[in-house]
Amino acid sequence: NSPVRGRDGSVELIVHRVEDVTSFIRGREGGAAPDEGLGPRTANMDADLYIRARELQELNEWLRQAHARERETALTLQQSMLPASPPEQHPYAAVRYRPAVGSLNVCGDWYELTDLSDGRIAVAVGDVVGQGLEAACVMGQLRSALSAATRVTQGPAQAMEVLGRYARFVEGALAATAVQVVIDPVAHTVTYSCAGHPPPLLLQVQGAVEVLDQATDPPLGARSEDVPRPQAAIGYAPGATLVLYTDGLIERREEDIDVGLTRLIRSLARHRGLRPEPMADAILADLGVTGGPAADDTALVVIGL
Template identity: 65%
Template sequence: MREPQIDYAAVFHALPGMVALLTPDLVYADANEDFLRLAGRTREQLLGQYIFDVFPENPNDPAAAGMRETRESMLRVVAGGERDTMALVRYDIEERERPGHWVKHYWSPVNAPVLDPDGNVMLVVHRVEEVTELIQARDGGGPDNDDRARVLEAELYTRARELQEINERLRRAHERDREVALALQEAMLPAPTPVGHHRAAVRYQPAVGTLNVCGDWYDLVDLPGDRIAVAVGDVVGHGLKAACVMGQLRSALSAAARVAEGPARALEALGLYARHVDGAESTTAVKTFIDWGTHTVVYSSAGHPPPALLGPDGTVVFLDRATDPPLGARPHHVPRPEATVPFVEGATLVLYTDGLIERRDEDIDAGLARLAGALVLHQRSDPETLADALLADLLPPTGNTDDTALVIIRL
């Protein structure tokens, strides 16, 4: 199917409402039919002319300010490259056929830039909504002392339209921010690569009221032999700043896991690196090395909530025997502890951030008990189903005020 050939010049001239195009010097480049008709000018009287030579200020009205306000609005557009919506203005126009006779017009203008590929303003779109009839509707253009009431009525109408435009601009800005956030999330928290033949599930849930990025992270790394390294971490704060810190720390810990002898050494390397990252103070993280050859989990925690090990028989053990302060909490480097726990085939390892369990009005032990109960309740579920069930059971239905990351590995 062939695309229709659109005559944009014809579309412009047929646009409903008054629309004109001006150069950055405020010289008319074009005007549509409604503009010519309602302004009472021919195309020849406009094109190539400075706007305020065509429409000067009414010399008979010392309080007239339509020309000044319109010029300031257009110059703001040229200087800043941003749309400018004007309040209602009274702009008297001299009749061409009756020199010296000025007709009142009430206009609600919007001035918008047209940018070239380099971002420079090459045209100004001057759109005018004629509201003169609205103001004069009550008494057919009665005495001037009633103008204020009618101007107020039109001003309310204009303000409502401005609010609609502001809401639309906010919506577009939110969409742009959301696109940036989604791209950032995808770059910093990509879908985990396959970890051999083992089944894993990950979840990432930012706090309500924030962009779709946060300071929580997860990481899964294949190691030589039948081993993997799994980590979760939590940067203080929310939003883009925390996410940027998170991206740096996640990458550093992922690299350290590939060369370190164990999780404690990997966290030590991360702690040294975090000293030079603004905003990394008080970050918590837990690192585990899972070895299917020896059926063991070696772990170390930097101030992070303990991973949970769910046995096939429904027992839940929290891995809390190798916990040290968060990153940057000590003034000097100190070796971190690590511990080893055995597992049997069919067990499940669960790593998470504090958003899953902590509530401001209760002790952390209550959150850990709630997690243990949910694990037992859903112990026969596969990792993907279990991940969804934990989020559904443990997070508030209206959304959480803290970020949440979750990793589940079937051992």
């Protein structure tokens, strides 16, 4: 039996008798021509199988092109919704995005840089569960909601609380992860709140790498609304570097995610002193994310403080 999906989405089942197929194959292996020694029924089946094979070949090519178009559309949609972040607007930041290659598992990762009116800077990254156009649309809604909430709330915990409540009403947004940090360049502090996302890293001037994991909570929509989201703060000296990322940077199959996190920490410490742009490239190279085929999307934001 051969299932075939038609161009209208319907599924048809092509049925061949086992003894007919066996007879056909044995005849071919013996070198018989289509109409020599196989009988009229098998000879007719020869032509039928040839036609079906051509139809399957054409259908497979049509499906391949359709999948390629969907992936290209999803990538274009995601790129149009992510901030451009031109160097002249954010000279202190370097952003890298690497989509998954060879599959439709794209458009779940996002990032956002927001300049606040009091001189502070809010930076966020997130990851939506799912793939393709649906994930791209959910990503756009969450990113826009957090950007708006950041401008009217006091601190990242409140902004993440608003985002979590909003996610409950967006289909496909539950279990999405996100983290936001607010940088105060006057007080030299980084305030942060995390919803199920890998922790940001802070490379201090003296070389120590701080893991910002003191304000971690479950993913969006996966916690009680009666409990406020946690928030923590840490100080830094001018010249420090802040790194936010998605799990595609550190997660590998058959490897504990802590191994990837340790690899990232060592890479960050190794390239101490680099400016954000070259540091972002060095981290991707160390972690093996350099533009080749990847199993998952990867977003990386490097901030010079």
